[in-house]
Amino acid sequence: MPTATLLRVPDADALPQSFEIHPFDGPLGAEITGLDLGRPLAQHDFARIVRAHLDHHVLVFRRQRITPQQHVDFSRRFGPLMIHVLHQFHLPGFPEILTVSNVIREGNPIGLGDAGKYWHSDISYKAVPSLGSLLHAQELPSEGGDTLFANMHLAWDTLPSHLRRAVEGRQAVHSYLAKYGQMQKAANWRPTLSPDQLALVKDVVHPVVRTHPETGRKALFVSEGFTTQIIGLPKDESRAVLDELFAHSVRAEHVYRHAWQAHDLVFWDNRSLIHLATGCPAHLARTLYRTTIEGDVPF
Ligand code: OGA
Numbered sequence: 001m002p003t004a005t006l007l008r009v010p011d012a013d014a015l016p017q018s019f020e021i022h023p024f025d026g027p028l029g030a031e032i033t034g035l036d037l038g039r040p041l042a043q044h045d046f047a048r049i050v051r052a053h054l055d056h057h058v059l060v061f062r063r064q065r066i067t068p069q070q071h072v073d074f075s076r077r078f079g080p081l082m083i084h085v086l087h088q089f090h091l092p093g094f095p096e097i098l099t100v101s102n103v104i105r106e107g108n109p110i111g112l113g114d115a116g117k118y119w120h121s122d123i124s125y126k127a128v129p130s131l132g133s134l135l136h137a138q139e140l141p142s143e144g145g146d147t148l149f150a151n152m153h154l155a156w157d158t159l160p161s162h163l164r165r166a167v168e169g170r171q172a173v174h175s176y177l178a179k180y181g182q183m184q185k186a187a188n189w190r191p192t193l194s195p196d197q198l199a200l201v202k203d204v205v206h207p208v209v210r211t212h213p214e215t216g217r218k219a220l221f222v223s224e225g226f227t228t229q230i231i232g233l234p235k236d237e238s239r240a241v242l243d244e245l246f247a248h249s250v251r252a253e254h255v256y257r258h259a260w261q262a263h264d265l266v267f268w269d270n271r272s273l274i275h276l277a278t279g280c281p282a283h284l285a286r287t288l289y290r291t292t293i294e295g296d297v298p299f
């Protein structure tokens with residue numbers, strides 16, 4: 001059978017779709033209805049999506065019955081895709097897709113069951129972190145499983161002045177291993193990393209306050225999941241400042257709570273947000289597929 005890719009109409013010939021963008025009443029996010037990402041996307045429609053993503057930081061595309069290949073193809077329009085270090089949980093045949101799942105099949109987890117248990121920005125532990133991620137619901141639990149997103153522009157804009165003074169111009173260490181050992185002990189999801197995997201996740205350093213490369217807005221760029229230390233501060237002071245930054249970032253007025261609906265595709269900006277999986281009862285299956293777009297070096 002010919003693949004969808006071969007049959008695809010070149011995007012230059014794509015017909016426009018009359019979709020709607022509904023911003024949420026809150027600190028971030030918008031819902032997109034009436035768009036089928038399984039169809040070729042006209043340049044003008046793509047430009048509307050890019051603009052909405054920069055304006056709202058989270059886009060919720062409802063009712064996307066797309067294949068993994070279509071998920072990858074759409075994601076790639078925003079930039080190169082990153083390959084997650086936990087190759088154990090790549091969707092078979094799609095190294096660009098990380099399976100996020102609590103399902104155990106024949107004694108083996110099919111995906112990362114505790115993904116996003118701490119607030120984080122995806123792949124901030126790399127020297128070139130992520131622009132954004134696209135998470136596509138496959139199977140959802142009947143209760144729980146929401147994802148929270150916090151607006152880090154608002155976190156910076158409203159940061160008390162003593163914290164601003166403490167962090168302005170400073171850098172912080174980001175480490176994939178910050179919570180890894182702890183999470184490994186807490187549940188049985190996380191494989192012991194091989195020497196090759198460890199070599200891919202060496203600690204990196206990023207500015208505590210970054211400038212969004214496309215909008216020029218400043219954002220806090222630290223998270224409890226991956227940020228371990230502010231460089232140039234004594235250890236105890238660094239710990240205290242980080243804890244205050246973490247608490248301030250996720251104040252209720254900065255947060256959008258996403259309650260997943262069947263076939264949602266959620267596209268968020270890792271440069272302006274952090275996010276958290278709230279979890280669901282262990283006996284209820286929850287599976288989503290994630291692609292992650294490479295961004296640029298934070299400044
Ligand atoms: C992720 C993640 C949160 C969730 O896939 O990057 O953090 O609610 N997931 O599954």
Ligand code: MN
Nearest residue numbers: 116121122275
């Ligand atoms: Mn994540």
